[in-house]
Amino acid sequence: MWLYLVILLDDASTSYCHYRPHPQSLSQSGGRKSLMPIDTLKNGIRFGMKENLMIQFVYPERPLPEEYNEVVESIDHSKIKLVNATTPNPSFPKEGSKDADVLVVNEWDTLPQKAEVPIVIRTSKDDFFARYKEIFTLLANAPRVNISFTDVEAFTEADFETYKNVLAEIGKEVERLFVKGKTPQLNLLTDRMMLTQMNNCGAGDTTITLAPNGKFYVCPAFYYEDEKDCIGDLEHGLDVKNKQLYKLEYAPICRHCDAYQCHRCIWLNRKLTLEVNTPSREQCVIAHLERNASRELLANIRKHGTFMPDTEIKEIDYLDPFDKREEW
Amino acid sequence: MERPWKEGFSKSITFIVTKDCQLACKYCYLVGKNSKERMTWEVAKQAIDYILDHESEFKEDSVVWEFIGGEPFLEIELIDTICDYLKTEMFYRNHHWFNSYRFNFSTNGINYHTEKVQRFINKNREHLSIGITIDGTKRKHDLNRIWKTKEMEQGVMPRPEEKHGSYDDVIKNIPLWLAQFPNEGTKVTISSADIPYIYESVLHLYSLGIHEVNINCVFEDVWKEGDDVRFEEQLMQLADAIIDGGYYEDYTCSFFSEHIGKPMDKVQENQNWCGAGMMLSIDAAGNFYPCTRFAGYSLRNKKPIIIGNVHDGIDKNKLRPFLTLDRTTQSPKECIDCEVASGCAWCQGENYDAADTPTIYQRATAICKMHKARVRANNYYWNKLYRKLELEGLREEYEKSKRKVKQEIC
Numbered sequence: 008m009w010l011y012l013v014i015l016l017d018d019a020s021t022s023y024c025h026y027r028p029h030p031q032s033l034s035q036s037g038g039r040k041s042l043m044p045i046d047t048l049k050n051g052i053r054f055g056m057k058e059n060l061m062i063q064f065v066y067p068e069r070p071l072p073e074e075y076n077e078v079v080e081s082i083d084h085s086k087i088k089l090v091n092a093t094t095p096n097p098s099f100p101k102e103g104s105k106d107a108d109v110l111v112v113n114e115w116d117t118l119p120q121k122a123e124v125p126i127v128i129r130t131s132k133d134d135f136f137a138r139y140k141e142i143f144t145l146l147a148n149a150p151r152v153n154i155s156f157t158d159v160e161a162f163t164e165a166d167f168e169t170y171k172n173v174l175a176e177i178g179k180e181v182e183r184l185f186v187k188g189k190t191p192q193l194n195l196l197t198d199r200m201m202l203t204q205m206n207n208c209g210a211g212d213t214t215i216t217l218a219p220n221g222k223f224y225v226c227p228a229f230y231y232e233d234e235k236d237c238i239g240d241l242e243h244g245l246d247v248k249n250k251q252l253y254k255l256e257y258a259p260i261c262r263h264c265d266a267y268q269c270h271r272c273i274w275l276n277r278k279l280t281l282e283v284n285t286p287s288r289e290q291c292v293i294a295h296l297e298r299n300a301s302r303e304l305l306a307n308i309r310k311h312g313t314f315m316p317d318t319e320i321k322e323i324d325y326l327d328p329f330d331k332r333e334e335w
Numbered sequence: 336m337e338r339p340w341k342e343g344f345s346k347s348i349t350f351i352v353t354k355d356c357q358l359a360c361k362y363c364y365l366v367g368k369n370s371k372e373r374m375t376w377e378v379a380k381q382a383i384d385y386i387l388d389h390e391s392e393f394k395e396d397s398v399v400w401e402f403i404g405g406e407p408f409l410e411i412e413l414i415d416t417i418c419d420y421l422k423t424e425m426f427y428r429n430h431h432w433f434n435s436y437r438f439n440f441s442t443n444g445i446n447y448h449t450e451k452v453q454r455f456i457n458k459n460r461e462h463l464s465i466g467i468t469i470d471g472t473k474r475k476h477d478l479n480r481i482w483k484t485k486e487m488e489q490g491v492m493p494r495p496e497e498k499h500g501s502y503d504d505v506i507k508n509i510p511l512w513l514a515q516f517p518n519e520g521t522k523v524t525i526s527s528a529d530i531p532y533i534y535e536s537v538l539h540l541y542s543l544g545i546h547e548v549n550i551n552c553v554f555e556d557v558w559k560e561g562d563d564v565r566f567e568e569q570l571m572q573l574a575d576a577i578i579d580g581g582y583y584e585d586y587t588c589s590f591f592s593e594h595i596g597k598p599m600d601k602v603q604e605n606q607n608w609c610g611a612g613m614m615l616s617i618d619a620a621g622n623f624y625p626c627t628r629f630a631g632y633s634l635r636n637k638k639p640i641i642i643g644n645v646h647d648g649i650d651k652n653k654l655r656p657f658l659t660l661d662r663t664t665q666s667p668k669e670c671i672d673c674e675v676a677s678g679c680a681w682c683q684g685e686n687y688d689a690a691d692t693p694t695i696y697q698r699a700t701a702i703c704k705m706h707k708a709r710v711r712a713n714n715y716y717w718n719k720l721y722r723k724l725e726l727e728g729l730r731e732e733y734e735k736s737k738r739k740v741k742q743e744i745c
């Protein structure tokens with residue numbers, strides 16, 4: 008069932024997830040950076056209202072014309088914006104990002120020290136391994152921190168090992184904060200503790216994206232990769248072929264999995280395995296390292312007292328459910 | 336000592352040695368056939384080295400090295416070099432496939448008698464399976480299996496009077512083939528226009544001394560209104576002829592199998608049908624495919640699915656969808672609930688080619704009405720045969736000695 012509509016207000020809207028923010032495909036086709044026409048925006052909002060969808064607007068870095076702001080405010084929504092990248096270590100909020108509901112950080116040098124809204128940090132694995140400690144202050148001073156890797160496919164066996172150690176280090180800090188009575192939220196570690204079932208990205212299943220060209224896409228990444236790869240348009244409505252394949256029940260590996268916090272990125276699935284319902288090994292191992300680190304964290308927090316007594320994350324002997332396929 | 340041949344646990348590795356063929360069969364799925372792409376020895380050797388270097392990733396007990404085209408025997412010299420190299424390397428490396436391998440060919444039979452092919456056969460006889468494709472009677476065979484003309488390569492189709500069938504050129508090699516491989520079967524593919532010839536063709540193949548006829552309907556959406564009825568009639572006639580003529584004792588026809596036409600359990604019987612992904616195909620450019628049907632020349636509508644190449648090896652991520660594919664995830668509800676589901680086959684490559692999106696997870700069901708017609712005729716066959724055997728007091732004896740029917744689909 009559709010629940011969310013992501014509206015890309017501009018071709019240069021920020022990325023808030025794994026895909027590239029400045030799409031090569033579009034810049035190659037004439038460096039186009041077009042704003043969504045205002046009528047398209049109005050029609051998109053009308054579509055969202057009729058379908059009862061929660062709308063998320065994704066903003067470009069440059070300001071929108073005033074009349075757009077009025078249209079945007081005509082519906083309940085959330086705003087995804089880039090943190091302003093003007094000064095090193097800016098304190099939040101900067102002019103223009105003030106009213107964001109989610110703030111995206113693309114450069115570590117622009118990481119705020121505190122925030123009143125969730126922060127998404129898009130990072131390469133190497134930058135994360137080098138600078139993960141920089142999130143510690145923010146963890147204590149923001150309602151939520153999400154880490155989104157921009158190079159999942161590049162993880163090597165050695166990186167998995169490093170990631171495991173890094174997660175353990177961050178776990179210690181999260182534990183320390185919990186003991187101090189704080190409730191930090193970090194997608195990599197705390198989500199799995201709170202979840203009892205899959206909570207994935209939902210692209211193509213619960214979430215669809217409207218691009219500036221008036222067409223629908225599974226997620227922004229599909230638009231930036233190939234504009235022709237749409238799933239309908241505002242004029243004719245949605246036309247999602249093989250819609251079932253975006254659902255968990257139709258994902259043979261994921262439906263056997265309990266790394267509930269995993270993004271289960273549909274776009275990376277298709278990119279790396281050629282099927283929207285099949286994850287790469289890299290995605291699974293990363294998610295399981297997080298799952299296991301969450302398990303460890305839960306046990307460590309409990310050493311200090313009762314904590315979520317009904318939650319159990321079992322010990323498992325695999326990092327990739329694919330390896331257990333004979334047992335399904 | 337030679338290890339016993341383990342059919343169920345064998346890896347199938349296919350070299351697409353050429354895309355050329357002397358014939359231009361109408362139903363040939365190889366839509367991109369051409370005479371330019373021939374595998375070089377260098378590519379073949381790189382592929383073999385990669386495969387044998389990665390023994391731990393190819394754990395199957397045995398291996399079938401397949402050679403297909405186009406027409407593989409057009410490249411007999413290359414194949415001979417490949418096979419010599421394979422044998423030597425498997426031996427030197429003490430590879431677990433040494434002495435547990437076969438070389439398989441599916442040929443149009445035209446060059447079968449030539450000196451080079453015969454020399455190869457004599458050299459490798461113990462490890463060889465060769466299937467020659469004959470479609471049935473002359474008129475049936477020549478309907479589809481015609482010689483290619485120069486003009487056809489330029490895309491100009493011959494007029495009917497210019498079409499030259501290949502039956503006579505193949506049939507002359509059948510006695511030699513059967514003398515060398517008396518237990519080999521032949522493969523027959525049925526498309527809409529072939530339906531009226533099924534009965535006569537199977538009997539004709541029996542009369543040539545071929546005991547095993549592996550026959551199946553194409554998976555493509557070619558069926559016309561009423562084809563299922565005509566198909567069923569042909570199979571009923573064939574059933575009568577096989578039973579009344581006593582052929583069932585020594586001959587098989589894969590259309591008739593006791594195991595088809597039953598409902599299937601969603602959990603216990605959830606395996607994928609086709610072996611794509613467990614197999615490996617290599618083309619002239621050195622690309623790897625999960626099966627030949629995913630190579631560009633086999634596809635009408637979709638991009639090839641390349642899962643690696645001889646330089647970089649296999650991209651295991653691309654194999655994951657194939658290795659986790661099951662029956663119910665790819666089947667529509669009508670197939671899951673079908674009362675006669677067992678034996679209804681599919682080809683992953685055709686599923687992919689016909690799908691609404693680039694996925695292997697959408698089962699094509701063009702064959703549905705043909706399968707149902709087959710099930711009806713099949714039920715008739717077994718009811719009639721068992722009644723006959725019971726009346727003759729021979730049922731038990733038949734059960735003990737019956738030939739196994741191969742469920743061949745590709």
Ligand code: SF4
Nearest residue numbers: 024208226272273274
């Ligand atoms: S499919 Fe989902 S997780 Fe992947 S890039 Fe798109 S929105 Fe992000």
Ligand code: SF4
Nearest residue numbers: 261264269286291294
């Ligand atoms: S870890 Fe792998 S199997 Fe589990 S949800 Fe994520 S992608 Fe799917």
